[in-house]
Amino acid sequence: MAISLEGDVPSDSVASPPSTFDISWDRTFRGLTRFFSWMTIFLVLYILYEIAGKAFPAVQEFGLSFVTGTTWDANRGEFGVFPEIWGTLYSSLLALAIGGFFGISIAIFLTQDFLPPRLELVFKNIVELLAAIPSVVYGLWGIYVVIPAMRPTANWVHEHLGWIPFFKTSLSGPGMLPAALVLSIMVLPTISAVSRDALSSVPHKLKEAAFGLGATRWEAILGVILPTSATGIFGALVLGFGRALGETMALAMLVGNSNQVSLSLFSPANTLAALLANNFPEAGQQEEGVLMYAALILMAITLLVNLVGTAIMNRASSHLSGEVK
Amino acid sequence: MEQGEITAFIGPSGCGKSTALRCLNRMNDLVRGFRFDGHVHFRGKDIYHRSVDPVAVRRYIGMVFQQPNPFAMSIYNNVAFGLRLNRVKDDIPERVERALRGAALWDEVKDKLKNSGLSLSGGQQQRLCIARAIATEPTVLLMDEPCSALDPIATRRIEELMTELKEKYTIAVVTHNLQQAQRVADKTAFMYVDTTQGGRTGYLVEYEDTNRLFQDPKEEFTKQYIRGEFS
Numbered sequence: 001m002a003i004s005l006e007g008d009v010p011s012d013s014v015a016s017p018p019s020t021f022d023i024s025w026d027r028t029f030r031g032l033t034r035f036f037s038w039m040t041i042f043l044v045l046y047i048l049y050e051i052a053g054k055a056f057p058a059v060q061e062f063g064l065s066f067v068t069g070t071t072w073d074a075n076r077g078e079f080g081v082f083p084e085i086w087g088t089l090y091s092s093l094l095a096l097a098i099g100g101f102f103g104i105s106i107a108i109f110l111t112q113d114f115l116p117p118r119l120e121l122v123f124k125n126i127v128e129l130l131a132a133i134p135s136v137v138y139g140l141w142g143i144y145v146v147i148p149a150m151r152p153t154a155n156w157v158h159e160h161l162g163w164i165p166f167f168k169t170s171l172s173g174p175g176m177l178p179a180a181l182v183l184s185i186m187v188l189p190t191i192s193a194v195s196r197d198a199l200s201s202v203p204h205k206l207k208e209a210a211f212g213l214g215a216t217r218w219e220a221i222l223g224v225i226l227p228t229s230a231t232g233i234f235g236a237l238v239l240g241f242g243r244a245l246g247e248t249m250a251l252a253m254l255v256g257n258s259n260q261v262s263l264s265l266f267s268p269a270n271t272l273a274a275l276l277a278n279n280f281p282e283a284g285q286q287e288e289g290v291l292m293y294a295a296l297i298l299m300a301i302t303l304l305v306n307l308v309g310t311a312i313m314n315r316a317s318s319h320l321s322g323e324v325k
Numbered sequence: 326m327e328q329g330e331i332t333a334f335i336g337p338s339g340c341g342k343s344t345a346l347r348c349l350n351r352m353n354d355l356v357r358g359f360r361f362d363g364h365v366h367f368r369g370k371d372i373y374h375r376s377v378d379p380v381a382v383r384r385y386i387g388m389v390f391q392q393p394n395p396f397a398m399s400i401y402n403n404v405a406f407g408l409r410l411n412r413v414k415d416d417i418p419e420r421v422e423r424a425l426r427g428a429a430l431w432d433e434v435k436d437k438l439k440n441s442g443l444s445l446s447g448g449q450q451q452r453l454c455i456a457r458a459i460a461t462e463p464t465v466l467l468m469d470e471p472c473s474a475l476d477p478i479a480t481r482r483i484e485e486l487m488t489e490l491k492e493k494y495t496i497a498v499v500t501h502n503l504q505q506a507q508r509v510a511d512k513t514a515f516m517y518v519d520t521t522q523g524g525r526t527g528y529l530v531e532y533e534d535t536n537r538l539f540q541d542p543k544e545e546f547t548k549q550y551i552r553g554e555f556s
Contacts, residue, residue, distance in 0.1 A: 113357075205394040211355055213407040213457065214384030223406065228397045 051299070055292035066293055072259055072275070074283075079290045081297060083259040087176070087269035088301065091255065092244035094180035094265075095187055099244075100237050102184070103191030107233075110192075111199040112221055124196065131189035139253030142182040143174070147254070150178055154266050171266035174256035179269075182250050187240035194239055198232020199225060231317045238309030245302050248273040272298040326512070331487060331496045333510035333535065335503060337555070340518035341527025342499040343391075343469050349497060350386035350467055351379035367465070384411060387458035391470040393450035395442030395457070400425075400434050403442040403453055407461040420460055428456035429486050448479025455486065459494065466490065468498040472505065484509050503539075503551060510535045515547045 018026075058066070062079060069080015106127055110120050154171035161167045171177070202225050210220035226233070256268020257278055272294055283291055326332045334342040344353065351372060353359045364371045372382045387407075395403050404421045413420065421438075425431040430452040434445070442453055451471060458466060468487070472480040487496060487509050500506050506513050514532040518525050531538060531547045542548045549555060 203394070205390060205392050206396060208352065208355075208390060209394040209396065209454070209457075210406075212350070212352060212383060212388035212390065213410060213461075214380050214382075215410055216380050219410055223410075224396055 048299070051292050051296055055289055055296045058286075058289035058293040059296075062290070062293070066290075067297065070259060070261065074279075074287050077286065079287075081272065081275065081294050083261050084270050084272045084275045084294065085297065085301075086261045087255065088245055088271040088273070088298070090269070091176060091180045091183055091251065091271055092241055094176070095183035095244045096237060096241045097184075098181065099184035099187040099191055099240055103188045103236065103240065104195050104233060106188075106192040107195035107199050107236075108221060108226075111196055112217070112225070127192050128189050130185060131193075135186065135247060135249040136253070138182050138186055139250040142178055142250060142254040146182060147171075147173060147175075147178045150181075158266060165263040166265050168264040169262065169267040172268075174254050174268055175266050176255065176262075176269045177265040179251050179255040180265075182254055183244050183247055186247060186250065187244050190243055191236045191240040194236030195229070195233045198229040198236065201232070202228045231313050234316065235309065235313050238305065238313075241309075242302055242305055245305065246273055246298070248277050252277045272301075326495060326497060328495050329491055330511040331491050331498060331509050333506035333513045334497070334499045334516060335501065335506050335513060335550075336516035336527075336530075337518060337550070338501065339525060339527070340516045342501075342516055344527070345516070346467050346469055346497055346499045347388075349465070350383045350388055352383070352388065354379045384461065385463050386465040386467060387461070387463035389451070389454050389458050389466065389468045389471050392474055393447055393454055395445070395450050395453050397441065397443055399439045400442050400445070400453060401438040404456050404460045407457060411461050413461070424456040424460035425453075427459050427490070428452045429482065429489075430456055446479075448475050448482060451475060451479070451483060452486065455483075455490075459490070462493075464495060466494045466496045468496060470499050470501065472500070472502070480505070507535060507539055513538045515542075515544075515550065517546055517550070 058079075062069070066080055067085065068082050069078070070082050071078045071080055073079075106123075109115070110124055110127075115123065151171050154177065158167045158170045206224055206228060207220060210224040215223060251271050252274035255271055255274055257270050257274060258268040260267055260269055262269065276291055276295055276298070279287065280291055334346060336342050347353045348361060349365055349372075353361070361373055363373075365373060367382070367386065370377070372386075396406060398406075401421055404424050405417055408417055408420055422431060422435075425434060430449060433449060434440075434453075437444075442450065445453060451474070455466075455471075472483050475483065484505060487498065490496060491511075498506075498510065511534065512532065513535040515530045515538065516527055517530045518527045520526075531542060531544045533543070538547065539551055542551065
């Protein structure tokens, strides 16, 4: 029981301690938020547990050879996802490089007074609309527009520069580059929106400081504004990368679903997410476990990317704010 | 404004002291909707002439702001920033040290030049900003209420520093602290804001040697203001 303060206040004061209702409502509210927070954590753990449980027989049977194997043949019971791991990382990194470059450029363009505020808003909304396009539509657009448009150039490059490993094969249809290109458009809104927030949260006084020292606009952007928002922009890239790793539909339609490990940008390939999407309808009991194993690997990769990303961001931001030496 | 002197701008809030000061190195060019009429002459040239690059103006006329605003980088790099902008290649460490000594900060930071500029206290950050501004040895230093975010001890240090710096730099300072103007400035400009015509129009009331302005102001307005009858 709290100590009553009532006697100590002047008689005409309207101050009163919180009522029992206030207190119990406060407790209920706190209890509810705690319950839902724990539920979220529990849900993640439960999904992990279920998938790991279903994957367990396959993990036991194939072990590490599943990660290093390169064939996927349900009839002969041979399963390996090395090409898919490779394809997932390769396509996502390509998409990150392209989408990151354009996403950050757009973010700079939209935050550094290059446009009147109203146009800035219009452009921002257009870029964010890209995120509203369903991924299957991106897939269709990729198949019927991007690939045909790319083929002549791609094949010309292959003919003339075929000795470079990136252009070693010709583009006969679906393949790594169209997939990565469409993927980069899909991660672009995420990267540009988060980078935009990071860039516009750079305090105005820092910009003034840079300009006050006689910096040109580019010197201010490259020397002060980008380094100051580096943590946030890195976060944008991590988010974009995470999105690219897990993207399924467009890739299943565009990547070619072929178990190959190739540096060539024009060669068909496969990704973990596309593998899962393509194989679950006809999976027998054994293959189901194997697919769960592949799903587990995909989850491990995205989890790792997020953890490492967060760790780097924490270190960088504490360094910037001067908390740690 | 005379070379090697400190000129102070005083006046009530909103009378345009800061705006006037920021006109002197074309900082206001960054403000949307800003328009400038008139002339500011520096070394006999009009800095608002069409052929003059505002970026070049700011390299000769440095600025210290109201809020300490060090960059989120090391103390050393903060000071070296302006040097790099000016493509200075030689003696960067020596120049950084000289600037930090000039800003009376060297002894406090010499062992931690790699630490973030943001790890310093407010007063130290402001002196770091002064060091950053004087590292390239500009001719003029504009200071926009440099002490308003600082405690009295830090304020006193900055004021001492200003009197030292005027040996080398011409300083213009905006302050709403009348005692500060009296302590540091050789000349003082008193500005006031006219609201009688609807909008807010700031104008210069009186510009005099500091002693004369405070002891024997010509204008009635000035007299009332320094007596504290309005603010």
